[in-house]
Amino acid sequence: MKYFPLLWATLWRKKARTIFTLLSMIVAFLLFGILETVDYAFAHPSNGTNGADKLVTTNKYSITLSLPFSYTQQIRSVPGVAEVTWMSWFGGYYQESKNFIFALPMDTDTYFNLHKDEFIVSAAHMQAFRNTRTGALVSSALLKKFGWKVGDKVPLHSTIWTQKKDASLDWTFDIVGIFDAKDPTQASQQAQTLLFHYDLFDEGRSFGKGTVGWFEERVDDPTQSAAISTKIDALFANSSNETKTQPAKEFALAFIKQLGDIGFVLRAILGAVFFTLLFLTGNTMMQSVRERIPELAVLKTIGFGDGTVLGLVLGESLLLCLIAAVIGLGLSYLALPIIRLGLQGVELSPSALIPGFGAAVLLALIVGTPPALRAMRLNIVDALADKR
Amino acid sequence: MSEAIVSLRNVDKRYIRGKQSVEVLQGLSLDIAKGEFVALMGPSGSGKTTLLNLIGGLDNATAGEITVAGERLDKLGSGALARWRARHVGFVFQFYNLMPMLTAQRNVELPLLLTNLSGAQRKANALAALTLVGIADRAKHKPNELSGGQAQRVAIARALVADPTLLVCDEPTGDLDRKSADEVLHLLQILNRDHGKTIVMVTHDPKAAEFASRQLHMDKGALLEAGTLAA
Numbered sequence: 001m002k003y004f005p006l007l008w009a010t011l012w013r014k015k016a017r018t019i020f021t022l023l024s025m026i027v028a029f030l031l032f033g034i035l036e037t038v039d040y041a042f043a044h045p046s047n048g049t050n051g052a053d054k055l056v057t058t059n060k061y062s063i064t065l066s067l068p069f070s071y072t073q074q075i076r077s078v079p080g081v082a083e084v085t086w087m088s089w090f091g092g093y094y095q096e097s098k099n100f101i102f103a104l105p106m107d108t109d110t111y112f113n114l115h116k117d118e119f120i121v122s123a124a125h126m127q128a129f130r131n132t133r134t135g136a137l138v139s140s141a142l143l144k145k146f147g148w149k150v151g152d153k154v155p156l157h158s159t160i161w162t163q164k165k166d167a168s169l170d171w172t173f174d175i176v177g178i179f180d181a182k183d184p185t186q187a188s189q190q191a192q193t194l195l196f197h198y199d200l201f202d203e204g205r206s207f208g209k210g211t212v213g214w215f216e217e218r219v220d221d222p223t224q225s226a227a228i229s230t231k232i233d234a235l236f237a238n239s240s241n242e243t244k245t246q247p248a249k250e251f252a253l254a255f256i257k258q259l260g261d262i263g264f265v266l267r268a269i270l271g272a273v274f275f276t277l278l279f280l281t282g283n284t285m286m287q288s289v290r291e292r293i294p295e296l297a298v299l300k301t302i303g304f305g306d307g308t309v310l311g312l313v314l315g316e317s318l319l320l321c322l323i324a325a326v327i328g329l330g331l332s333y334l335a336l337p338i339i340r341l342g343l344q345g346v347e348l349s350p351s352a353l354i355p356g357f358g359a360a361v362l363l364a365l366i367v368g369t370p371p372a373l374r375a376m377r378l379n380i381v382d383a384l385a386d387k388r
Numbered sequence: 389m390s391e392a393i394v395s396l397r398n399v400d401k402r403y404i405r406g407k408q409s410v411e412v413l414q415g416l417s418l419d420i421a422k423g424e425f426v427a428l429m430g431p432s433g434s435g436k437t438t439l440l441n442l443i444g445g446l447d448n449a450t451a452g453e454i455t456v457a458g459e460r461l462d463k464l465g466s467g468a469l470a471r472w473r474a475r476h477v478g479f480v481f482q483f484y485n486l487m488p489m490l491t492a493q494r495n496v497e498l499p500l501l502l503t504n505l506s507g508a509q510r511k512a513n514a515l516a517a518l519t520l521v522g523i524a525d526r527a528k529h530k531p532n533e534l535s536g537g538q539a540q541r542v543a544i545a546r547a548l549v550a551d552p553t554l555l556v557c558d559e560p561t562g563d564l565d566r567k568s569a570d571e572v573l574h575l576l577q578i579l580n581r582d583h584g585k586t587i588v589m590v591t592h593d594p595k596a597a598e599f600a601s602r603q604l605h606m607d608k609g610a611l612l613e614a615g616t617l618a619a
Contacts, residue, residue: 002501002507005494006490006501009487009490295485295488298485300470301446301473302474302478302498303474304474305470306466306467308502381441384446
């Protein structure tokens with residue numbers, strides 16, 4: 001601790017360079033923190049009790065492959081299954097592809113029975129939805145986002161489903177109601193959601209009739225989920241459409257992962273970030289030590305041992321990296337609510353930021369060791385020869 | 389004469405420069421008594437600074453014995469030598485060699501970081517040393533806010549603060565105007581005369597050498613007159 005004022009003063013010896021280096025590192029650690037958090041979320045699905053009684057059944061080989069609607073009754077017959085509902089991926093957006101909407105064709109009775117007590121929908125809006133074949137229930141966040149109101153007709157463009165009547169990819173819905181998630185922690189997951197009738201979807205599409213994207217089940221006893229999953233999948237073993245049943249949360253992650261190997265992509269970016277940090281910080285440290293050769297020689301002259309000089313340079317490297325890590329990772333912690341908005345179904349944990357501090361220490365050691373060794377091995381006489 | 393605090397016997401120093409071996413000191417013997425103020429003079433390349441480096445424990449002799457403050461320096465490893473320097477030697481350089489990012493007080497505190505003194509004690513000792521060299525009012529100033537003479541006083545305070553046995557000064561006035569140089573030399577003289585500090589000073593300046601109690605002249609790696617003390 002007694003060396004801290006020396007370390008601190010040394011760090012700010014070239015203020016501009018330290019500030020610019022720190023800013024670059026802070027941005028890198030911010031990115032590191034965000035990516036690490038997302039990577040962690042994918043690698044560690046939440047084990048919370050919320051949704052523990054929900055299972056999802058998809059095609060065994062890919063969630064992009066559909067399943068026969070006829071499976072509904074067989075799944076419902078499995079002991080312990082309280083309710084079954086079905087849905088498909090619509091892949092819709094509003095006006096522009098950047099306006100992604102999680103438009104979900106669903107069966108009203110079974111869907112709301114399965115998700116009972118999870119939504120706030122007024123009775124009038126629910127009735128209107130039931131009565132309107134082209135009706136849509138929209139999350140209040142989505143309504144607000146696009147400035148829609150109840151009674152509006154909204155065209156959505158599907159990236160998959162053409163209509164039987166005119167081969168158009170554009171589907172028009174009547175907004176008849178608004179819903180909100182009862183659980184505030186689920187609000188962000190529902191923020192992009194628009195619900196519409198499966199019957200309209202199934203009858204209107206030009207292909208895939210009689211199939212569903214996936215089934216969702218609610219079980220009576222969450223502790224039996226694994227056994228029930230096995231039973232469901234056993235029903236369709238060796239059929240042309242084998243199934244894979246898994247907890248709903250794992251399915252949500254798998255759904256996002258269909259975009260690609262998210263973990264690999266994230267780790268690749270993290271690796272690139274770390275590598276950039278290595279060069280950036282390494283260059284700064286090398287330059288800093290190079291400039292201070294005479295000063296380090298003076299320290300050794302007045303009695304600082306080789307180990308102390310080594311420790312001082314490593315300490316400076318550690319200080320630089322930890323300052324950047326604390327600020328960068330702190331900012332990424334503050335950014336978690338924003339990331340949550342963009343990643344429905346993914347639960348982000350601040351504990352995922354902890355490896356960032358480990359990375360900072362590792363980084364400090366890697367970039368600090370070469371200049372620290374150079375400083376340690378410094379020959380006093382040679383170093384002072386240029387400046388006595 | 390009193391006991392030698394610096395004793396060199398048949399010291400050789402050779403440097404290897406590329407494929408050439410350069411003989412800098414040859415068979416040099418020298419005694420410096422406790423409380424002496426010795427000026428080492430001689431032309432460039434005569435080996436003054438090399439000799440000073442050996443006495444200060446910054447370099448090792450190729451051959452011979454070097455005893456300073458009762459310790460055989462040629463027997464010490466680099467770690468022990470560093471600890472020995474911290475305890476026994478204060479260094480003053482031509483270009484002051486202060487840490488530019490530290491205040492005068494923090495610069496003076498540097499050698500005390502190697503002791504077990506508390507922060508408050510280090511600060512008090514540093515201020516005492518600055519007071520001794522007459523520059524306590526500039527304690528909070530950084531080196532670039534000081535004149536050459538003031539910076540050299542800070543450097544002397546840093547050299548003194550750990551109460552070393554020996555002060556080793558390499559051209560301490562080489563970068564100063566006459567007035568500042570005389571002030572610094574006068575200060576060294578006071579430290580020698582009133583505080584009993586043994587000082588070895590390398591200088592080109594005959595006027596600076598006049599402040600010393602003994603002048604030694606070197607040429608081509610050897611002392612021009614006998615450097616050993618009378619028995």
